[in-house]
Amino acid sequence: MKLELGNFYVKDIEFGSETAFNDGILTINKEEALEVVYKDEHITEADLKIVKPGDMVRLVPVKEAIEPRYRKGGGPVFPGVTGSLLQAGDGRTLALKDMSVLVVGKHWGGYQDGLIDMGGEGAKYTYFSKLKNVVLVADTDEEFEKQEQQKKNHALRWAGMRLSEYLGKTLKDQEPEEVESYQLDPVTKRSDEVNSLPNVVMVMQPQSQMEDPGYNDLNYGWDTNPMLPTFMHPNEVLDGAMISGSFMPCSSKWSTYDFQNFPLIKRLYQEHGETINFLGVIMSNLNVVMEQKERAAQFVAQLAKSLGTDAALVAEEGYGNSDADYIACLVALEDAGVKTVGVSNEAPGRDGGSQPLVTLDPKANALVSTGNVSELIKLPPMDTVIGELESLARDGLAGGWEDDEILGSSVKEDGSVIMENNSMFCGDQIAGWSTKTMKEF
């Protein structure tokens, strides 16, 4: 399989009469773009905004981030989700780089939604403050979940994907500035030289702990909850096979943008043929019932063993209950003779004094830690808020609260906020970007 990602670097984004990408400038005909958004009758109100790094803008509740892309040949960017099934990861896909489409609720947020500050001291807490963003801020008639803490955010997330495909289409007939090429020979048909290197897999544990449909990450449109661990080509992940879900405190989440650009996978590719033989991805999941957790770990270890794996990177999209899946997977691999390194965040509490993961095992002796979900963060007011600031306190965002006897509400009258890192949009960057670690103080 060979994937070519054709990159177009976006220098600026502006509204104009015609939606087009020319000389690094993405111009958007707002009316036409909104027509794409309104294709779903559940969208009741929608607007587009443009935000750039350094803007004194706060976005909340942020639900999703997507990189705008165009699949050569015209197939869906997200097979099985925005169109019919086709094989992702083989062929050429064009991408608008240094930007994303952000989806923000006009009013209502939920447990899984997050906050982004584009400028000021809050900007360092999310990756998306570094990007130019087209912001879709919208409301829906999904009355059944308006007052629910857990939201599927279906209409908004799908509108975001439609909009990103619409913007990606501007690249249709253009030649990319740069082509990233990702290719792996079949596992059994590699050169002696590559075969002599240590065999490495990437084990991914995407969020799949909701038993009701509509909340979990999707694999080619298939709910990852009733899924057993399976072997995938890393190109599939980089090319739209996986989309983000709508469950889990936000700092622990992988957005769809994260899947499309998964830094841990890209880094393993860099080492392939040099220091390691990158076998591919074992796509696992995260479960609720103990037996499901054990079953998934057993499948991962078996797949790794059958593939002749020497070492594995394991990354967990979540914390708390799912730490049991994370540690079980690491232990099962170590027991199978596979050397592991884990990547995840921690939850030692606001005071930092509690046990960092729900379960611990001395076999998990090589862990990269990307943040404390409960770290308290105070941020000053911003000039502009896109969405509704009150949602942080009102709607049960994982890192916000309406009232606390000592701290008061998360949202202050002057527009400043006090919150837990939990609600920083994909803030712990477990996909690999995080420049945060954990230290003893």
Place this chain on the structure above:
Amino acid sequence: MAKAIVYLNQFFGQIGGEEVADHEPEIRNEKVGAAMLYDQLLDGEVTHTIICGDNFMGSNEEQAVDRILGFLKDKEFDIFFAGPAFQAGRYGIACGAIGKAVKEEFDVSVISSMNEENPGVKMYKKDIYIFPGGKSAAKMRDDVTKMVEFGNKILSGEKLLPAEQEGFFKRGIRHQYFLEDETPAYERAIDMLLKKINGEDFVSELPIPEIDTVEIADPIKDLSKATIALVTSGGIVPIDNPDKIQSASATRWGKYYIADVDKLKNRREESFKTIHAGYDPKAADADPNRVVPVDAMRKYEQEGKIGSLYEYFYSTVGTGTSQDEAARMGKEITQELIENNIQAVIETST
């Protein structure tokens, strides 16, 4: 100007040596002994010196701490120093005990220094800042300098760095930290993976604390001949708590004679109660047998199901008690049980 108070033992407070180790706590409105050195180095002023004999603190800790907290009630101070205690075990534990109490009561930073061998390090490093110190008073100036430099940093409001950079013993308090060199997680992960593959040393960013698992014992062959003891972390004690077991973070345990009772009488009958601060005491005070089931064990005795109930039960408090302290107490109790030929223990928690 910032104000500091210093705690010293009888020796460094210039009262005398071991012969006056029972010296009762006192506070002086002046800089005594080592307090002068603190005063020289501090960006501020040492206003008072507290002096207490190590033995007095060791055998009357609760009273000593209460009296010292009483001294401090009407004093204004921004920071508290205790020690340095070097390798002196009783002094180290005293610095930790008073330091922890001062921190909890007045919410000021408390800084101490001890040699890594000092038992006070293990007991109190989670509660106060303890810097690794020398073995003896020859290192006084070095140790005090380290403590005061860090104190000055706190007083200035400067951002504190991780323990490994500031130099104090790790406290088990973990916070997120933006790396100065901004090395992303994917680089750290690959680096760690390659090192692990190649058998090179690597440092996990989340060290897993060593888990001390105890194997499950073999079953008792004939229960009808066994002597069984009751041990609890539920804090059941005689009404006057004769062993002064603490209500949380316990370091003491007691044993209480029950050979002559069919069941434990309750608090209203002025007999047994719980001093455990980690659960609602109402039910345990009304019927202590629900935590230490003497009544049920007597019934088994009569039925011949067990040989006998041991004539003492053992008690401590589990809430907030550190694993190290719990293990030490457990070993001490086990020693007695083995010496008295007990075959089994029923351990009740809450």
